[in-house]
Amino acid sequence: MKFGVVVFPGTWSDRDCGWVIDQVLGQELTYLWHKDPDLKGCDCVILPGGFAYGDYLRTGAIARFAPVMEKIGEFADRGGLVWGICNGFQVLCEAGLLPGALIRNASLEFRCEWTHLSVERTDIAFTSQCEEREVLRVPIAHGEGSYFADPATLSRLEQRGQVVFRYCDENGRIVPGANPNGSLHNIAGIVNARGNVLGMMPHPERCSEEELGGTDGRKLFRSVAESALKVLVS
Amino acid sequence: MIRARVIVTPKPVVNDPQGLTVKQGLATLGFREVTEVRVGKYIEVNLEGSSEHEARERVEAMCRQLLANHVIEDFRFDIEPEHKRR
Numbered sequence: 115m116k117f118g119v120v121v122f123p124g125t126w127s128d129r130d131c132g133w134v135i136d137q138v139l140g141q142e143l144t145y146l147w148h149k150d151p152d153l154k155g156c157d158c159v160i161l162p163g164g165f166a167y168g169d170y171l172r173t174g175a176i177a178r179f180a181p182v183m184e185k186i187g188e189f190a191d192r193g194g195l196v197w198g199i200c201n202g203f204q205v206l207c208e209a210g211l212l213p214g215a216l217i218r219n220a221s222l223e224f225r226c227e228w229t230h231l232s233v234e235r236t237d238i239a240f241t242s243q244c245e246e247r248e249v250l251r252v253p254i255a256h257g258e259g260s261y262f263a264d265p266a267t268l269s270r271l272e273q274r275g276q277v278v279f280r281y282c283d284e285n286g287r288i289v290p291g292a293n294p295n296g297s298l299h300n301i302a303g304i305v306n307a308r309g310n311v312l313g314m315m316p317h318p319e320r321c322s323e324e325e326l327g328g329t330d331g332r333k334l335f336r337s338v339a340e341s342a343l344k345v346l347v348s
Numbered sequence: 349m350i351r352a353r354v355i356v357t358p359k360p361v362v363n364d365p366q367g368l369t370v371k372q373g374l375a376t377l378g379f380r381e382v383t384e385v386r387v388g389k390y391i392e393v394n395l396e397g398s399s400e401h402e403a404r405e406r407v408e409a410m411c412r413q414l415l416a417n418h419v420i421e422d423f424r425f426d427i428e429p430e431h432k433r434r
Contacts, residue, residue, distance in 0.1 A: 175414065175417070215419040218366060262419065296365075
């Protein structure tokens with residue numbers, strides 16, 4: 115399994131993702147510079163956290179013009195796995211690869227803390243190693259992570275089961291008090307209709323080793339790696 | 349030279365915590381008549397050309413493609429023809 119981690123000017127979680135991929139999981143890793151004209155044969159492309167192009171105008175608004183983004187769009191159309199984390203989720207929404215938008219946290223604060231996520235879908239590559247309704251403990255770090263979509267889009271997402279993660283309490287209850295940013299329906303992560311493009315605000319790469327206080331994030335990376343293995347075997 | 353003055357605002361249905369916070373600040377200062385505050389963006393765009401009609405079409409396209417995000421924002425603009433270069 116070859117992972118590609120995209121680096122825009124202003125990206126800051128690229129090395130954290132890279133570390134988990136090659137040091138923790140022993141998978142093949144390459145970094146994709148925003149000007150790269152091809153994806154170097156990657157099976158999964160990760161858009162990591164940070165502030166791509168300084169988040170000028172709006173979060174993710176300028177990153178979508180990077181040459182590498184055109185290739186990522188084509189890759190997603192072919193069914194390739196694309197995974198946006200934090201700023202990467204914002205970029206995917208601006209690029210139109212995922213519906214909706216991420217706006218300023220309801221509290222106006224930059225929230226940097228542990229959250230609990232209820233896993234709502236386990237039939238996609240990104241969560242294949244998780245149990246249905248499993249509770250993952252994953253940290254967030256963002257100022258603009260409040261998920262918004264118009265009512266029609268939101269009900270379409272719900273009907274098609276495109277909500278993958280919801281903020282919940284430690285017992286898995288999806289309650290307003292567990293929502294750190296005001297996201298509609300406690301949404302922390304969504305997938306496209308085809309199931310190959312995932313966007314999520316929490317940072318699984320920051321909880322993939324015991325030293326960091328948790329390993330639940332590793333499950334998601336392992337899910338992607340194992341899903342590729344399944345395809346090879348079948 | 350033509351100057352476009354673009355104003356981008358959060359859609360009425362979008363929660364605007366910045367606006368709410370500014371409203372609270374104004375109330376603290378005694379401006380209790382304030383019923384709502386919405387915080388948006390002001391963008392100035394200077395364009396080559398002299399046709400106001402054409403400039404309108406171009407700026408409209410700029411707003412749709414980049415300056416505003418139609419999911420969360422509305423935009424409006426006015427055109428100042430024969431703007432003198434500073």
